[in-house]
Amino acid sequence: MSSQRGNVQRTRGQKHQNSSAFKNTLHDKSKKTQDMNSMALFNMCARCQDIIQWKIKFKKYKPLSVPRKCVKCQEKTIKRAYMIICDPCVSGTGVCAKCGKNAGIVVRQEDAQLQPSLETMFRDQIKCLSERRRRTFLRYLNKLQSTSSVQDGKEDAMAKAEEKLKELKLSVDEDLESLTSHSEESENDP
Ligand SMILES: [Zn+2]
Ligand SMILES: [Zn+2]
Incomplete structure (x- = not known):
């Protein structure tokens, strides 16, 4: 059955294909969504940047309401959602602010x-x-x-x-x- 989980043998294509790509601003012209779309993503690795971009695109991104504690300096200095390391600590260590691994940061804060x-x-x-x-x-x-x-x-x-x-x-x-x-x-x- 095609709906069977983990079935990789399927040969026919996808039955339903959207004629146009999903746009998060189609029914939502709010400033919040526009701001999110233009938000600069920095101090993270390519993989984490993709994840955040996906969250923004499909309206899954939930901004932080209160600052979060940084796992490095233990201060409540994180203002960006999904990050575990604050930006000052990132510039000191060079690791990704989201996954904490040294995977090569795509965009530095200054460049953002x-x-x-x-x-x-x-x-x-x-x-x-x-x-x-x-x-x-x-x-x-x-x-x-x-x-x-x-x-x-x-x-x-x-x-x-x-x-x-x-x-x-x-x-x-x-x-x-x-x-x-x-x-x-x-x-x-x-
Ligand atoms: Zn920190
Ligand atoms: Zn990362």
């Missing part, structure tokens, strides 16, 4: 500050872009932020983002030009 600022810095500048190009740019920003943490630093990411924005703006102009020249041509055509 980059995330909201890049987007806010470009918020006004991207207003003139078309919806499609704006999305391209935001996607590019996200990629930039996830890849350029330690090696490149904030200024390099800024420079790259600015270059990309210039490129996108130029391509908008080209589009407009080709549009106007095209309409001129057709007007001249008898």
